[in-house]
Each structure stands twice: as structure tokens, then as C-alpha cells.
Amino acid sequence: MARPGGAKRGGGGPKRAPSGGPSRSCVEKLKSLADATRLEVLHLLAEGAKSVSGLQERLRIDQSLLSHHLAVLREAGLVRGRRAGKSVVYRLAEGVAVEGASTGIDLGCCQLHFVKPLARALLLLLSLLFTLPLAACGGDGAATRKLTLSGSSTMAPACAELGKAFTAHHPDVRVEVQAGGSSRGVADAQAGLVDLGMASRALKPEERAAGLFGSTLALDGICLIVHRDNPVTALSADQVVAIYRGAVRRWSDVGGIAAPITVVNKADGRSTLELFLAHFKLQAEAVRADVVIGDNAHGIKTVAGNRAAIGYVSIGSAELELQHGTAIRMVALDGVAASRDAVRAGRFPLQRPLTLVTRGEPAGLAAEFIRFTRSPEGAALLEAQAFVPLLHAE
Amino acid sequence: MRELATGRDVRGRIVAVAAWGGAALVVASFGLLVADLARRGAGELTWRYLIEAPRDAGRAGGILPIAVATVWMVALALAFAAPLALATALFLDEAGTPSAPRALRRAAAVTRRSLDVLGGVPSIVFGLFGNALFCRSFGWGYSLLSGAATLACMVLPLMVATFDEGLQRVPAAERAAAAATGLSRSATLRHVLLPRAAPLLLAGTGLAVARSLAETAALLFTAGYADGWPRSPLDSARSLSVHVWDLALNVAGGDARACAAALLLLLVVLALHGAVRGGLGWVLRRRSRGHGESVR
């Protein structure tokens, strides 16, 4: 809990407001701390100087996102970075001091004290017991606005994270994300049931003709994956078609292990399936599949559990799973290695825009949200979910 | 004589081996399941996991808002289902007696059959039905309320069955005594039936809570997917089992967290069990103290 003006240090500074209350720089410092991750960074640095990789390990967030947060803290004058060999070590800045066994931080203008976790848990529990019923009775419709999204399960986690960050900037807004598939997202947007539909593809001409408007959230690619133990690293479009048609049945025919191919396909209706079939000019009935899966992670787990399997997933999902050491490998398509960079440069042959769908041009809260997704913070969040934000695309 | 003895011995031994073997196999499968979950997810179950909000699509942070939403959903579901189940059980109690008129007995039988069928409905049908009825027709949208109402429908057969069994266990002698002293039906209920049926009422509630915690498909279609703090029953929020589903099947790299959440669910059910057992013991002790009978 911060206690501004509780214990003022020294006399006064040139920046302190004449009235003797909190100075402007105090407000800036506290503003920069109004984020769960940044506050956490400060708490960790109170224990001692830490390298960026050390911080990343403790916080378990993406590097680029962490860099963004550290930059904000740096600009507010709260932390300082120093190059030490190959890595950068961060520590609290000069004006900031630690108190009492790293439970308190003196920012110069005010003091922060971190409550012990157990006490905090008890406090939370007690406050829950009392506030939730009150909130239910309060019916606080007047004070809060709701932004609803529904659609693609590929985009749902990313949009939920964007929604949380958006709420941090607009505390009176609640963002609710529902899954249900791209077609549900488009249908709901059309019917006015949600503010934004999420579709993991571009809008079709007939959808645009019906008055729907698509704003690109990010770029993603669809790549083929095989098991890590399978030596195949690249496939041509013809080979992929042959495998999925059932013309090629054994891995040895394409330079892989000696085993029959287990073809993993997506269930009907998914936009990933549609894009895959359209790109390779396959008919749905022509595909000879051994396993049919629903969502991305289901497909990834199936391939990771079967040395002879091949499937196709969102590049973002594949990269995230690889970061966690899952036993898959992304396969190069037509000579282009599958990676986010390839998508960023526009080189990867099978790409798709992740689209936010509105009825007509976006307005009001929806427009604000879309603007937020295109800001640096939004871009950092999207990168953390392994998509290519529009801001970073070429 | 000896052959007989040996014959019985061999059969006895075979049965013993089969019994112990079967039990061991069951324990082994369960052990394998829990061990695998623990291996992947136990490391994530820390204090901070319990008191933080989810970050990075659930891959970091904790599950507090989700736990709170689950508690609220289950509590609301019980609030809907328990009175309804008790009312139905009372009806079955009165209408099922041989002395009741034919029509009433038929009604009771039909009610019982309908509830049995309700208990057999696949959970995905409940999800679709709940979506159509509570989310759309009632206008509640994706919300805690819709989820709770759907859960209430799902646990109702279970609760009615146990409540009914509980009421049936009330000895006829006590009912006769109540009638003889001219106690009204409501007074009989309060002073005779409910205390006697309390153990099974408690058990039925416990079973309902366990069933609600395990439900996924139905809640995905009714309470929704949002993972934030629910500020009112009309907000969408996910339950713990939906969170497990999301991390296991949808979010990339969510395996460890999915296992952690699954372990937490199991621990909660374990605690629930203990609570019901403890509650049962308390009820039985209170009764024995009050009426001077031996504990059954």
C-alpha cells in the first residue's frame, strides 16, 4: 500500500508543488507502477539487482514484453540498467531505496510497503466475502461499460490478454471474450450480439457485402508440423497434397522415418481447415485423414505424441509450444522456413490475417480497443502470444 | 472331505486373487493418473498460484478469480437446486405412500422416471439447452447465472434421489408418533423428517457439488470463457474445469498449468469429502446427544 505524504523525506525538492502535497514526478512514478508486472519487477529488484534473464525466469513472460515494461520503469526513473558482459543487469535507481528486509520501497516522494502473501491472501478472502455480494446487489450497470468479443479460439487467449490490459487503462470497462469459432464470431458480429467478432481469416466477399468490416489484429501463418524425431524439415506443396490425399503413405517416400504416415486434419468448419484446403487446392472429401482434431493445442499434442504424425497448426501456437519444449518441428513450405519472422516479412506462403469484425466501421469502445491493439503495448502483448502485430509487419 | 476342502480352497483362492487383483488394478490406474498430473503440474501449485489472477492467457499468474467464480456458480446452483429438490422429495414422500390416491401415486412414478431420464441426458445437450433457454430466452447471456441454472438442472436428479432416500429412511414409528400428537405437516418436517434425513441431505449436497465441479461442456456454452473477476452474477466467468479445458486443448504451452488446475480440483473434492464426512459425524453426534440414542 502506498502512503503518499505519509513520511516526507528531507525538506522539499525543486519539483515539489508549493502546497506541499504529492509532486508531479511522484504521480508519474506511481502511474508507471500501475501495472501488475511492473510492480512485480520492482518487488523483485527490491531483493537485489537482477539480470533480464533472471527477471524473465521469475516472471515467466515474453522477453519483448519485459523489455517494454523495463523501458517504462526506466523512463520513470525507478530502475537503472547496466550492461554486464552479454547481459543487462537491472537495479533500483538512485532515488529509490529499500526498507526493512525488502518489504518496503522508498520512492523519495512516498513509500511502498508490500504486504506479506499470507496476510494478503487473508485480506483478499475477507474482502471477497463482503464485496462480491455487495457488487451483485449493486447492479453497477451505470458505472461500467462492457466490451464483448466472440469467435476464433485461436484469437481468444490473445484478445483476453489485450482486454485485461485495456481495462487497466480504462477501469470502467469490462472486456468479455467468448470462444466458439470464427464462424460464430462473424455471425455474432452480424447479429449485433457482440461488439467485436474474432475471425482467424480475412472476411469473405459475401460477408463484406453484408456490411461487415474487418480490422486486422495481427498476422499469423499456418505451417505443417511433424514430430521432432522425424528428420523431415521441408516439404513441397505437391508432397503435402500427396500426403493428405493418401497418395503417399510412407514417410520413407519423402525422406522421413520408416513408418506409415499418420495424417492429422482439422474438423469441418474451422477457418484453418478452409485456408489449408484453399491454398493447396484440395477438396474436403479428398483428404484421407487418420486423426481429426478440433483446436490447435489438440493437434499439437497429437503430433507430439506420435512419431509418424503430420498436422498443420497456427505458427503462433507452434512457436509457443516449442518454447515449452514440446516435441514437434515446424516444416518449411516450398523452401520457406516456417517462423514468425517469415510471416512478418510476408515471405511465408500460407499466411492469414487475424481479423476483428464489426458491423460497419468500428466506433466507440470497439474503435478504442482496436486502436489499443495497434499501440506499442498492444503490439508487445500480441508478440507475447506469438502473433505478428500489424505494427511490426512489413 | 479333502477334495471338498481343496476344491473350496482353490476357488476361494481364485476369488481372493481376482478381488485383490481387480482392486489393485483400479488403484494402479488412478495412481498413474494422479502421478502423471502431479509430475507435470505439482510444481505450479504454490501459494501465489492460489491468490493471483491469471496472466499470459493462464500460463502465468494464478487462478483466484476463476476459483471465486467457480464457488459462486456452485453456490448459486445449490441455491436453485436444493429447495427444488427438497420440494420434489417431499412431494414424492407424500404422494408415494400406498395410502395416497392412485392419481398421485402415478404422478410420483412419472416424476421419478422423468428425473431418471434427466439424469441420463448428455452434458453437451445440457449445454446447448442451457444456452438456448437461459442465455437467449431468459436474456441472461453468457453469465454465472446461466451456468448456475444449467448446473442446477444437471444435479437435480441426483439431489432428489438422495433427498428422497433420506426421507424414506425416516422410521414409520416416528411418523406415526408425529401424526398421533397432531403435528402439522410443516412441523413434522422441521422436527422429525429433516433431522432424520440430515445425513443423506448432506451427502446429496456433497455429491451435487462434486458433480458441478467436474462439469465442463455445459458451462462452456452457458457461463462462458472470460477469465476475469465476475463483478455480478450477470457477468461471464469460467469455472475451474473450463480453465483446465482451455489450458489443455486451446492455449499453447498450457500443459503444466492445466495439470496444476486439475490437481487443485482433486484436492478440493478431497476436502469436500472430508467436510461431508465431518458434517455427517457432527449431525449424528448431535442427534445421539439430543435423543440419547446410539450412533448408527
Next chain:
Amino acid sequence: MPSDTRHEEARSQELRRRAARRSDALLRGASVFGALIAAALAWWIAAWLVRESAPSLAAVGIGGFLRDARWNPAGGEFGLLPMVATSVTVAVGALLLALPLALATALFLLGYAPPALGSAMRLLLDLLAAVPSVVVGFFGLIVLVPWLARIAPPGASLLAGILVLALMVLPTLAVMVEAALAAMPAAERSAAAALGLSRATVLLALALPRARRGVAAAALVALGRALGETMAVVMVCGNVVQWPAGLLLPVRTLTANVALEMAYASGTHRGALFVSGLLLLLSTAVLVVAAAWRGGGAANPERRAAGAVGA
């Protein structure tokens, strides 16, 4: 005055009686109302399913659902039979696997387990029964299916579904079978003890034949539960629409089909999915009624479990 107090007493008694009658009437009204809602729910769901499937039933015709060779909604083919066969095969297979194990467990609990081990075992069964299907399915997906894939690709298959479903229906089945076996009159039990019959004899020769009806009812209920399972089968069965001609073939059940396609379906396709939902409801209804008929009254699984709890 004595007559006054008598009047007072009579009056207050009359008031109390009237209040009692009012509360009784209220109670009666509430219980009838409650029972009405409870009973109506199943019918409401059935009616709603019928309404949603009616257009497709009219368009495709029952014959169409039965005779169409394939499930290809885009091409107007709505052959449900392969998936019906799969649902039945997976459920029956799971039952065939789970029933002997449930029997063995029940025998263990009734005849061979020391008290401490017995209560630990019961606790374990309750815990296993409370494991969400998504967790069992997840376990199947990351442990069972890869293991099967090493022996016989693709791994996701009918066999995987049977194994996973057996694990799910086992706990409740074991509890119900135990309750059925334990329902032996005390007189018979003491007679058997007096005769010095061995445990095995008592259980197999006396308890089991008597419990046949209860066990059959339990089996029918487990079958119903297995038919309605969704999440776990989606994860481990492979979801390829074909006849379950071999244990190692990837197959799709009716429930998995609804789960996979409902969000993306519209028009006749959506109606066809509701038809399969209706089919599931009808089959579980038949099973439940059959279980009631066989089990003689208390067919509800939880009622049986309740019996075990109280004991």
C-alpha cells in the same frame, strides 16, 4: 373468569390450527410446484430437441439418416449409422471392461479388505468418480494415445476410447455393484456364518445371484453414462467418421460429432446434429427405464450410491 380463560385457550388453539393448516397448504403447494418443474425439465428438453431437429428430419427423412453412406454435410449426406455404431461399440466395450473390474472391487470391499484399506479404497473410488472428464481425456491424450501410437498407429482409436471410458464409469459402477451385493438380508448372512461357509462361497453363491438385478441395473446406468460422454472421447478416439470395424481404427461418436461441429453448423447441418442429440436422449431414456424395470424401483445411480452412503 374460568370460562374466559377457556375461551382464550380455545381461540388460541383455533388460531394455531389455522396457521398450521396454512403452512401445510403452502408446503403442499410448494412441493407440488417443485415436483412439477423437476418432472417437466426432461420433457422440456426432449420437446426442444424435437423442435430443433424437425426441419432436418423433414428435409432428410429418417431414411436419409439411416441410409446415407457417409457423413458429409457439405455434400448433403447425413449418414449417422457409422457414428451410432461407434457410440454403441465404445460404450459396450467400456462396460465389458469395467464390469469385471467393478465386480472384483466390490468383492474386495465386501469380503477381503481390512477396514482401513476398505475406507481408503472407497475414498479413492469417490475421488476417481469426481475427476472431470476433461482431465481423464487429457490424461488419455498425453499418456495413453502416445503409448498406443508406439504399438499401433495412429493411437487415437476405438481402443483408447474404451479404456478411457472404462476408467470413467468404473467408480460409480463399483459403488453400485457393492451396494447390490451388500443387500443380503441379515438372517441369510448369519445362517451362512453359522454353516461355516467361506467368504468366496457366500459372495459368489449367495450374494451374486440375488444381486443380479441390481448389477444389471448398474450396468445399464453405466452404459447410459458412457453413451453420453463427450470431452474424453473427442480427445482420444481420433474423430474420423467410419464404421468401428477394428479396435485400432480412429472413430467418431455421436457426442464427439456434436461437440466438434455444433459451433460451425447452420441450417440442415445444425438440425442433423440435433437429430443425433435426440437419438442420444432417446437411447439413454430407454436404458434408464430398462434399468428401473430390472432394478425394481430405485434405478437412479445416485439413489444406489445414497444407499451405500447411509450404510
